[in-house]
Amino acid sequence: METFEGKVWLLGDDIDTDIIIPTEYLALKTVQDMAPYAFSPLRPELAGQITPGDIIVAGKNFGCGSSREQAPEVIKALGIRCVIAGSFARIFFRNAINNGLLLIENADLHDAVAEGDRIEVRVGSEILAGGRSFPISSLPQNLLDILEAGGLVKAMQKLNGIR
Numbered sequence: 001m002e003t004f005e006g007k008v009w010l011l012g013d014d015i016d017t018d019i020i021i022p023t024e025y026l027a028l029k030t031v032q033d034m035a036p037y038a039f040s041p042l043r044p045e046l047a048g049q050i051t052p053g054d055i056i057v058a059g060k061n062f063g064c065g066s067s068r069e070q071a072p073e074v075i076k077a078l079g080i081r082c083v084i085a086g087s088f089a090r091i092f093f094r095n096a097i098n099n100g101l102l103l104i105e106n107a108d109l110h111d112a113v114a115e116g117d118r119i120e121v122r123v124g125s126e127i128l129a130g131g132r133s134f135p136i137s138s139l140p141q142n143l144l145d146i147l148e149a150g151g152l153v154k155a156m157q158k159l160n161g162i163r
Contacts, residue, residue, distance in 0.1 A: 002123040006055035006081050009046065010115040011039075015058055016065030017092065021074045031070060035077040052079030055119060059085065059110050063092025072096035082121060084109055097143050100151035109134050 018041065025037040038047040056075070062085035063071060072095050075083065082102035096103050106127060113119060113129050120128040124138030139147075149155035157163065 003120065004053070004081055005118055005120045006053045007051070008113050008115055008117045008119055009050060009054055009056050010110070010113065011042070011056060011058040011062075013059035013086075014061045014064055015042070017063060017068050017071040018065055020063070020071040021068070026068065026070060031073045031077045034070060034074050038074045038078055047078060050078045050080065053081050054079065055081055055121070056083040057085070057110055057113055057119075058083065060087045060107070062086075062088050063096070064089040067091040067095065069095050069099065072099045072101045076101045084121075084127065086110060097146055098152040100147055100149070100154070102147055104136050106134050106136055 019039060021034055021038055022041055025034045028034050036047050040047070062083060071092060075096075076099060080101070082104055083096070084104045084106055086107040087105060088096075088103055093103055102123070104121065104123075104127070109119075109127055109129060112132060112134070117129060122128070124136070124144075126136060127134040146152050146155045149158050
């Protein structure tokens, strides 16, 4: 079981893929080039404040909207360790896992933390925040294998002995 700690960035409900990475920045050459513009319609300063290992805690329906793969890729490029939300749009959930970004569903955490809090995540077990424990479900082993490898392509390369 993996355990890590990170600083919370708090977002609300219905954070769609146009907020995560606006359409006008999709023409940039790399996801790294796009990263400074992440969340800019909502909070233009946010991408510049995030540091590697930070955690996004959001409300329900995170990642709704279009199915663009750049949305989870840009979150990962910012160094976000995981996104914890009340719920995720299904296509975003799968795109995130396929790109090696850990997502955790928990409906209660959002209202129990403040931006800047530090929380501990025990993958497949619980989140510790403010002296409270928030149980989380474990992911199936096949999804954990994809995350551990850094994404679906890398997991398939590992499975097939390709490096």
